[in-house]
Amino acid sequence: MTEVNYPMSLGDINGLNKMGTKLLEMMWNDSNGRYNLKHCDEGAKKWKTIRDYNSSLFRSLMTGMGSVPLKGKWLEIDDEGNPTSNTGTQN
Numbered sequence: 001m002t003e004v005n006y007p008m009s010l011g012d013i014n015g016l017n018k019m020g021t022k023l024l025e026m027m028w029n030d031s032n033g034r035y036n037l038k039h040c041d042e043g044a045k046k047w048k049t050i051r052d053y054n055s056s057l058f059r060s061l062m063t064g065m066g067s068v069p070l071k072g073k074w075l076e077i078d079d080e081g082n083p084t085s086n087t088g089t090q091n
Contacts, residue, residue: 022061029057049074
């Protein structure tokens with residue numbers, strides 16, 4: 001990243017820095033979420049995606065801003081993020 005002037009460093013050959021540790025934690029949360037989705041009940045498997053996982057675990061590495069929770073199921077929201085069906089919101 002340094003060689004191409006990317007404004008982020010994840011550490012070096014000796015180890016991860018704070019930013020690298022944050023990225024590793026988010027990668028773990030992503031992997032854990034995908035695992036949990038594979039092993040959830042059959043009803044949830046029919047509609048859940050990784051975007052329906054706990055969004056509070058993900059924050060921008062650049063700004064620190066957290067993810068915005070969805071107002072409904074990922075596949076049932078419009079371009080503004082509003083539910084398009086009356087199936088209710090996610091838990």
